[in-house]
Amino acid sequence: PMKAKTENGNFISPLVRTIAKAENISNEELSSIAGSGEAKRITKKDILQYIEDRKVATPKPI
Amino acid sequence: MTYDLIVVGSGPGGYVAAIRGAQLGMNVAVVERAELGGICLNWGCIPTKSLLKSAQVFDYMKHSADYGIAVEGEIKPDFEKIVERSRGVANKMSAGIQYLLKKNKVTVINGFGKLTADKKLEVLAEDGSKTNYEAKHIILATGARSRELPNLPQDGKTIIGYRKALTLEKLPKSMIVVGSGAIGSEFAYFYSSLGTQVTLVEFMPNILPIEDEEVSKQMGRSFKKNKIKVMVNSSVESVEGTEGDLKVNIKNKKGEIEVHECEIVLSAVGITPNTENIGLEEAGVVTENGRVVVDDYFRTNVEGVYAIGDIVAGPALAHVASAEGICCVEKIAGMHVEPIDYTTIPGCTYTTPEVASMGLTEKAAKDAGHEIKVGKFPFSASGKASAAGANEGFVKLIFDAKYGELLGAHMVGANVTEMIAELVTARKLETTGHELIKAIHPHPTMSEAVMEAAAAAYDEVIHI
Amino acid sequence: MTYDLIVVGSGPGGYVAAIRGAQLGMNVAVVERAELGGICLNWGCIPTKSLLKSAQVFDYMKHSADYGIAVEGEIKPDFEKIVERSRGVANKMSAGIQYLLKKNKVTVINGFGKLTADKKLEVLAEDGSKTNYEAKHIILATGARSRELPNLPQDGKTIIGYRKALTLEKLPKSMIVVGSGAIGSEFAYFYSSLGTQVTLVEFMPNILPIEDEEVSKQMGRSFKKNKIKVMVNSSVESVEGTEGDLKVNIKNKKGEIEVHECEIVLSAVGITPNTENIGLEEAGVVTENGRVVVDDYFRTNVEGVYAIGDIVAGPALAHVASAEGICCVEKIAGMHVEPIDYTTIPGCTYTTPEVASMGLTEKAAKDAGHEIKVGKFPFSASGKASAAGANEGFVKLIFDAKYGELLGAHMVGANVTEMIAELVTARKLETTGHELIKAIHPHPTMSEAVMEAAAAAYDEVIHI
């Protein structure tokens, strides 16, 4: 199960945790997200942005 | 004189910004033309809640036999004393602000503040003298006043606004309240509870029209039980007659004109921001729809000039004004500041039963395209509510079906204005439904209904 | 008969476990020897809160002049009616449990349940007949009863326990309450409020001894103001005399014996788990200090046998029993279950003012080696408290200095039993001080004191 902290020690809210699980984002990936919240907390906004960026970075093969 | 920060207006926006500024090491002045503490402390939140407390105590007394307490003889609300108490509480709070400002070494400048073309602040004192002040940063926090409709001109005798409604000399026999927002509803409940025959007229299809429809409907029923006559889809067209003997023409929901008689009309149709004569034009500050335009950190288009509270867009609430003041000042001080998330702002109506809410209504959530899960728990199923004899109302929670995000909370009942804080903090901490279900709420409390409502959304509710 | 799950005892542990089991598809029976709903609904949480509500209403009436309400003539609490109301509420709630169990298709078996050596359940009915039942899983939830000390034998007339204190025939003129935990304190307040001369005797140096010391001290002051005589560091040595005319020998804090006269003594010195004659020995279930030993998921050493609520270690509270029941059953059903975090459990005392707390006291936090930040906000500085005339008390929050973790919350005041839920949920969501400060609490409410207390811990408090 996912922990309440990323590997580099940043807090992940329950909502971010749920989104990560639903969208198959690993703990490793989470650690790479720059949190915009207090004390670099990863917020819903940050993870949704990450998912958006990921889509752009890996376009579906035609 | 030169300051780091001058705040114009000492309401919950202004005085809080000033104190926070002083805490952060700024040299701060506040300009105020009237009482310290603004509308909130003197003519708004605090004196109304004081009146409402008297009404609540009176309600308990009316029903004391239900609790096994007998009264021999009559129970009489003394309207003059109730108003006097309310004024006393307001004055005490205002004096408290004076103390806090002094303690934080904030200079208080009495007078009417106005921006000048060169971004100074000109203060017109009561004696007619004018003084110019300079500051690196000027925050405008001049608040708002009761909105006047052309057909409801407030003369303080036949048609009155909020202020007069707080200080009537005697209890009117009958009153028509126009507008059923939080303020109109609170006055309607207060006067009705003391014995005034109240008619509440609302233009929209439901009272408390910004609330979730189920909340509005419940309050409509509660008000009717409380002998308030509620007219929705209706509007007051005109008022005729003389003081104490008015004929009010109301267009009812069928579009017909009904003539209602009453002693006094309270116009509670919203507010008008105080943006006149404060030098916005001179300094070139941009407004839109009568409100000062600001960015996420309350900066206007003019560098060094900021605006917060009731004169900017957003809900006109004291806690919003204070939060905006703190956000604005912390940003000025160079701190890392997150913008205010307006989807977590709670709104309360301190009637009996109380109303409290945060975030999206069911309709708004659907309109915004969310697929939602809704959980509702009625206080009729709550042990504490039964023990307290307060079974009216419910907690309704709205979650996004996809990830379980808490989108909205809507409550009616005793103490819900204290209970909403849990949901505000929970949303701030990005809860999902799961954590609310698993947070062990104390038994027996009204707050258990929050846990149960969340459980209801996920088909895990125990007590219904 | 064979079930998936049999629950012995229908208190808040048992009936909740049964309903959750049924929701998860199990075929469930509950065995109960007395009233459905257990102590909590019939002889604990609910009837006490009902009595206390009457006392609160009476308190309002005593002070109604402060709120501008005049009463001509006498205000008389009708003790019989107050007790009758309390019984009515309890009976209604108990009937509600019957409805819920039926709705969830849970079988109710009346009688005394006992484990057998071969892990069946033998039920002894009132008519003396015995029936054996089988189940894959048996949860013991037999609860507890008032603890009897050798020198305070309860005869229901001179020395009484909780049950009798809920159903006295008439209001005693004087009462000595032994033990000042939540239950003793609630009864002391209730009887004192109605006019009984109450002496509260506590063995420890402070009343409400498990609370934070500042809470205990505040409650000591409040009780004295409320005319309760409080004796700490004292113990009742013996009781002499006859019904209605007792001489009670109390060893006071100097070690001297004082003789106090009173009509009745209430012994409120804790509880004794109901672990006798339920077949623990026969089935080989291990106990320790009179409580059944269980693991994180409430499994005893015997496979298929579980125990929850007042018969296991941990705080003897209804919401704990319910949470344990749900946790136990969800684990049985194979769900992913997090063990209960006992550091988030709230505890409440429903006196006036109320007390609510969660987590570590200041002393416990220090003793555990935490470096802490403490923030306190008094209700004397709260606008809502002033408007409500409820300025007594405070909110005190304890944070770990290192990462800002919320370690404890301690409150005294009106409505704090509703306010503690915010802190429970916040801790569950792993808040730090920062989020509590930035969560926009509605104005004017008592709950703003939570935000302010957090701000006080970080030197950002506005209103003191």
Ligand SMILES: Cc1cc2nc3c(=O)[nH]c(=O)nc-3n(C[C@H](O)[C@H](O)[C@H](O)COP(=O)(O)OP(=O)(O)OC[C@H]3O[C@@H](n4cnc5c(N)ncnc54)[C@H](O)[C@@H]3O)c2cc1C
């Ligand atoms: C009857 C009533 C009940 C209410 N109840 C609640 C409630 O329960 N909860 C809630 O959140 N909100 C409530 N509100 C709304 C709340 O009062 C306002 O949202 C809040 O006061 C806005 O704060 P502010 O600082 O923007 O302005 P204000 O409180 O309006 O303060 C503005 C101050 O600026 C001063 N001022 C204006 N112009 C100048 C000038 N040019 N120079 C110097 N001084 C100036 C004014 O005299 C005033 O003191 C209520 C309002 C009313 C009318």
Ligand SMILES: Cc1cc2nc3c(=O)[nH]c(=O)nc-3n(C[C@H](O)[C@H](O)[C@H](O)COP(=O)(O)OP(=O)(O)OC[C@H]3O[C@@H](n4cnc5c(N)ncnc54)[C@H](O)[C@@H]3O)c2cc1C
């Ligand atoms: C006066 C008083 C006030 C209280 N106030 C509060 C409060 O405000 N908040 C709070 O959280 N807690 C309060 N408590 C504590 C709370 O009541 C208990 O913690 C709670 O009831 C424990 O629940 P339980 O399910 O473990 O057991 P119980 O509620 O004790 O239920 C056990 C049930 O099992 C039945 N039983 C026992 N043995 C057998 C058997 N062998 N066969 C069949 N049936 C059996 C009993 O008849 C009983 O119905 C109060 C307690 C008292 C006495």
